[in-house]
Amino acid sequence: AQDKVRLLLDWFVNPDHAALVVAKQRGVFAKHGLDVELIAPADPNAPPKLVAAGQADYAVSYQPTLQMLVAEGLPLVRVGVLVAQPLNSLVALEDGPVKTLADFKGRKIGYSIAGFDEALLGAMLESAGLTLKDVTLINVNFALTTALMSKQVDGVIGAFRNFELNDLELNKAKGRIWLVEKNGVPTYDELILVAKRETIDVARTRKLLAAIAESTAWLKANPAEAWGIFSKSGKELDSDLNKLAWKDTLPLLADNPTALDRARYETFAAFLVKRGLIKQAPAPDTYLRDMK
Amino acid sequence: MTFVVASPSLSVRGARIAFGDRVVTADLTLEFPGGRTTCLLGRSGVGKTSLLRWLAGLLPGTERAQPIAYMAQRDLLLPWLDLLDNVLLGYRLRGDALARRAAEPRARRLLAEVGLGQRLGDRPEMLSAGMRQRAALARTLCEDRPVVLMDEPFAHLDAVTRLELQDLAARLLDGRTVILVTHDPLEALRIGHQLRVLSGAPFSVGPAIEPPGPVPRDPADPALLGLQGRLIAELRSTPGSTP
Amino acid sequence: MTFVVASPSLSVRGARIAFGDRVVTADLTLEFPGGRTTCLLGRSGVGKTSLLRWLAGLLPGTERAQPIAYMAQRDLLLPWLDLLDNVLLGYRLRGDALARRAAEPRARRLLAEVGLGQRLGDRPEMLSAGMRQRAALARTLCEDRPVVLMDEPFAHLDAVTRLELQDLAARLLDGRTVILVTHDPLEALRIGHQLRVLSGAPFSVGPAIEPPGPVPRDPADPALLGLQGRLIAELRSTPGSTP
Amino acid sequence: MRPLITAIGLLLAWEALAWATGVPVYILPPPSRVAVVLVERFDLLMEQGVWTAAEMMLGLALGLILGATLAVVFAASAGWRRWALPLVIVSQAIPVIAIAPLLVLWLGYGMASKVAMAALVIFFPVVSTLYDGLRRTDPGWLDLAQTMDARPHAVLLQIRLPAALPAFASGARIAAAVAPIGAVIGEWVGASAGLGYLMTQSLARGQTPLAFAALFLLCLLGLALYHATDRVARRLVPWQSSQGE
Amino acid sequence: MRPLITAIGLLLAWEALAWATGVPVYILPPPSRVAVVLVERFDLLMEQGVWTAAEMMLGLALGLILGATLAVVFAASAGWRRWALPLVIVSQAIPVIAIAPLLVLWLGYGMASKVAMAALVIFFPVVSTLYDGLRRTDPGWLDLAQTMDARPHAVLLQIRLPAALPAFASGARIAAAVAPIGAVIGEWVGASAGLGYLMTQSLARGQTPLAFAALFLLCLLGLALYHATDRVARRLVPWQSSQGE
Ligand SMILES: Nc1ncnc2c1ncn2[C@@H]1O[C@H](COP(=O)(O)OP(=O)(O)OP(=O)(O)O)[C@@H](O)[C@H]1O
Ligand SMILES: Nc1ncnc2c1ncn2[C@@H]1O[C@H](COP(=O)(O)OP(=O)(O)OP(=O)(O)O)[C@@H](O)[C@H]1O
Ligand SMILES: [Mg+2]
């Protein structure tokens, strides 16, 4: 019998989830004895909480989110990784007034609701000699590119490098990008898989990660065919933006979902403490589980 | 119609009716004999309706001891029910399906007797004012209660219909305790076993006037005409509200 | 009061009034003389109100040619206005502040004349039914129009007040074209220059009855009593709605 | 006929707005652009539209039932009213983002949690107007009922409730008008499908014309539901003539 | 007094719910936890609460004025009604996410866009109930006005409007109850302050108790505004006795 698994995505289905969607469509999960149900929420903050509450087995989340939630006492552990580098970036319009980070002084920056964008931005600005007080922060929710293109803001933090630039391009605009990890923010895992600490099923998790690894390898080898499978899995997925983002996203997917770099977590936890997002770095063993 | 076991007398002891500062009556003591029809007369605004509502237990702080049927100055027909259902409203509201079914033939007969036999299925808004008043009368009579309070029940009826319905009411209400407010002295003389005139502010109630003979009386009777003069004089004697 | 230039006569030519299948009157032709009071009588439900509404241009497809004052069977006082403002409603609605200010003393006088001089500031819900009817009468008289239509204007008044207000109306409406529906034959004989009886379904209008002498007449006049008998007979002759 | 003219009028107004204000396409695409998307992505839009329509109608049905029941309970019992009315008012202040995890916890990821959320938005106008209506019964009728020794629940159901039907109709109209947004809010809870989902996603991904095609469908659904409700509501009170139209 | 008892009752109900269902703290924190945060972060909460309260009240005021004006216009003119009523209905179906960029474009990121959004949510119940009320005037009064040769606008303002005040009160009550969520939705439009903003932020950071402290404040604001509106609404129709309480 197949092991039933309920996996919450971090947001609506998009090419970041390529390995998961294609694994399901091609029967890779089934091959590994898993019957995986993928559920896409509208609110990126809900999935880890629902996993902690036992409403799903796994959730796709972000490293900073995990560390903040664990610091708040949620019983979550990281079991794997989907994208082992930051995607987040600060973007401005190329033909806009902002050429360097220092040019943001006195300007408006939009951010979405991820909760830690503000901290990333603060670190980036400080690397250019500014502070958060030098800019006006505006929560533009998910309409990052719209806010940017309509010049309501001069820059947006929280833009994913594989999406927002393409989005600008599709709208005949060009973006100027600052990568977070190159501008004062320690590097981190953008997309990870989390589970509930008390109820984690190690054997099943290994099967899941193995299936994801297999799917990722196949994706990278057959990008065009994989796009066909992905874009047909839901009518709303077959868009120009997804198609453009697809080629930028595939190389970013982690070849080895079981990889774990503890130092990266410790460094980033220290960063979060420094930025005041958490009071104390949680002990790494409580929320990191090596699945190798 | 139905055999009425006992129609109680109604007594008022030291009653006080007031709306804010306006004292309608103070320390009123009064007895309405059981099984008889008492007609209340009085100038407009003297307090007849208030007294009737007091007796019906409808004023704040009042209660009533026995079942009554009450016909207000407005018809109070429910616009979403047809006439038959309006007449049977009491049975509906008491939730006694058996009694309601049993009362239905009487309701039909009553509606026919007040001249609305052809309009059983009409909604109230399709009727003239007098028709609505007749339907309200049928509803009151259909209630079949030992005590019946009626506030100007014939005010919107033409002279002929009025006489007919006075007869009908007198016949159907025979043996019950009826208190009927009217502005028509002749009407009071025709169907009242006793008449009482309210006067003054706060009002007091004059002595009972008891015309001779059984009800309904012949309005052409000269004795009645004499009493009518006396009544009008009594009404006129009080300042009333017209200066 | 005010000098009335001319009170037009009203004529009805081939009028038809119907509600769905129910034809109230068909091909009605009728003339109401100008400057005089015509009283309409008829059994309940015959169509008096409908005719009045037709004349007032209130039925679908009808229009009226001249200014009128209309007093409906209900008092139609506005609950959020006090009595004085209710009486002056017409001026308010015509938006003529000047005329309204000019009419205010008359409104006060009229309210005093109908016995509500002490209640100018009361809201309608604080009044008895008869008081409300008197306020509606005052509002109608205050309108000061050449044509006045009144539907049972005295139905809720006691005998004495009724006589007083009949006198008042007769005095104030002298010289105007008045059409007044009433159920009281004596009332009609007292204040009507001419009387017309509606009968039948669809109704037709009987010949004009013109009691002798100027209005208001003395109700004790034996000639009137004779006419009253004739009127009641005429009413009774029609099947009416009571079987 | 009339709805068609209105729809065309609205489209013209929209086109005019888009032109007159010179709003960029990625903020307010003109209907001509949206029409193209509407045709090209018809399948997708229909698929999501059916979801939303189902949520709307279930939410409205549930909201009407829940609202009417609560209003009647409040009118019948001062005790219930004292405790539950503030809860009902407070329920209107809770943003979906705070309550979504709870709903998923209790009702799962299926349609139930979405419909519950939609009903939460929709039921309030019904409770509020109907309860107001139930409080405003002509006192004459209540007096009459009292003299008839009416049972309290009969007074409520046979007099106060029919007399309050115009108020209920008023509430039902509001409920129908907010049903689309109720459904969209409901789509924030749990798994994703429906026009609201499509809209959020396409707006976040710069596909504004697709988002507005979804919005257009949503508005059509809303208008249709409103008019259907209005029709039924008018039938509810045949004894009352209304002056408007 | 009464509001206090109610508040305590609600808190007890909430604590009981949290205990009985065993919901985790990070989904529904018990009031005891929230109370601690309420005290600890009092300054922050007050600061954001003032913002939201301002948005609520401005939104309500604007919504009431806009709603009443539109209802009167609709009652006065069939032409306006035919074209604008569908627009008004459609306006209720538009999710904030679709309209936020437009509002920002036109009104900027200041308070104006938030208040406009809040008013958009709030005004509808007022238009709807008041317009319904204006349609239901006693025909007897309208007949009387006609025989008096009344000016149309005088009939509207002097008869139909006062007669519709109970309906307006009904709508105002709903408007007051949805004002908090209106303000929170408004904060979705490019916010950087307010209880809704605080809630979103703290939920994203796993600080559920802080989010619920904000929610608690929001509910208190909502109840206060509702009761204030209810009071004024009752004064509006002194000639009408209501049976409830
Ligand atoms: N809105 C209506 N719909 C249907 N039928 C109506 C309507 N109004 C009146 N009728 C019918 O028209 C007839 C005449 O009614 P009308 O009110 O004119 O009588 P009336 O002579 O004034 O009676 P009353 O003396 O009782 O006031 C009645 O049979 C009544 O049922
Ligand atoms: N709800 C009320 N509020 C204030 N005063 C009232 C109220 N109801 C009645 N009154 C006053 O009480 C007095 C008596 O009124 P009531 O209705 O009993 O008179 P009535 O004798 O029935 O008059 P009518 O013959 O005109 O019906 C009047 O002065 C009236 O103004
Ligand atoms: Mg009375």
Ligand SMILES: [Mg+2]
């Ligand atoms: Mg009539």
